[in-house]
Amino acid sequence: MKKYIWPSVKLTIFMILVLAVLYPSLIAAVSKAAPGQGKGRTISVNGKVVGYENVGQKFTEDKYFNGRPSAVDYNAGGSGGSNKSASNPDYQKLVQERIDTFLIHNPGINKEDIPAELVTASGSGLDPDISPAAAMIQVKRVAAARHLSENRVMTLVSDHIRGPWLGMAGPAKVNVLKLNIALDTLK
Template sequence: MKKYLLTSIKLTAVLLVLLAVLYPLFLSAVGKLARGKGNGETVSVNGKVVGYANIGQKFTEDKYFWSRPSAVDYNAAGSAGSNKGPTNPDYLKTVQDRIDTFLVHNPGVKKEDIPAELVTASGSGLDPDLSPAGAKIQVKRIAAARHISEDKLNALVDEQTVKPLLGMFGPAKVNVLKLNATLDEMQ
C-alpha cells in the first residue's frame, strides 16, 4: 500500500510541474513568437487601435460593411450561438427580421441573393469574417454612402480577400474589421 501511495504522489508531483508549469510556459513562449506577441492581432486606424481582428465587431452604419450577425451581440466574454433550431418560429422570425433590415438598406438586392451568413449568426457569435460574396453584395450601398465608385470598392474587397491555405484548405474570406479600417483610411 505504501509503495503505491508513494508512487502516486511522485507521479502527481511530476505531472503537476509538467502540466501546470512547464507546458503553460512553453505555450506562452510560442505565443510571443506569433503576430501580436500572443495578445491577439489588433487593427489600427490612424494609429488608434479600433479592435481585434479575430473577434467580430458590430457595424450598422450604411457606410460600413456589415458583419455576420451575432447571437451574443458581439460580447467576447460570453461567446455562444443560439439554442434555437432551424424550424423554431422565434429563430425564423429573427432571420426574417434580419433579411427585411438588409433589404431596406440594400435596395435592388433580391432576397434569394443574400448570402446566408449575413442573416444567420455563427456558432460562436463572434465570427470576424465574411465570404467575398457577403462583402460584395454590400458594395452598392457603401458606394452610395461614401461617394466611392463600386469598382474601387470591389477592388478593395478583392485585395482584402484571404485565399484558402494552399488553394484548397478552407474558404476564401474577408475580415470585416480590417476591410472597414482600410475603407476609413482611404477617406
C-alpha cells in the same frame, strides 16, 4: 497500503509539475513567438488600436460593410452561438428580422440573393470575415452612402479578398474590419 501511498504522492507531485508548471510555461513560450505575442493580432489606425484581426465587430451604419451577425453581441470574452435549431420558430423569426433589416438598407436586392452568412450567426459569434459574395452584395449601399462609384468600392473589395490558405484550404474571404478601415482612408 504504505507501499501504494508513496508512489501515488510521487505521481501526483510529478503530474502537478508537468501540468501546472511545464505545460503552461511551454504554451506561454510558444505564444510569445506567434503574431501578436499571445495577445491577439491588433489592428491600429493612427497609433490607436481599433480592433482585433480575428474578432468580428458590429457595423450598423450604411457607410460600412456589415459582418456576420453575432449571437453573443461580439463579446470576445465568451464566444458562443445560438442553441436553437433552424426549425425553431424564435430562430426563424430572428433570421426573418435580419433579412427584413438587410432589405430595408439594401433596396433592389431579392431575398433569395442574400448570402446566408449575413443573416445567420456563426458558431462562435465572432467571425471577422465574410465571403466575397457577401461583401459584393453590399457594394451598392456602401458606395451610395459614401458618394463613391460602385466600381471603386468593388475594386476595394476585390483588393481585400484573401484566397484559401495555401491556395487550397478553406474558402476565399474578406476581413470586414480591414475593409471598413480601407474605406475610411479613401479620399
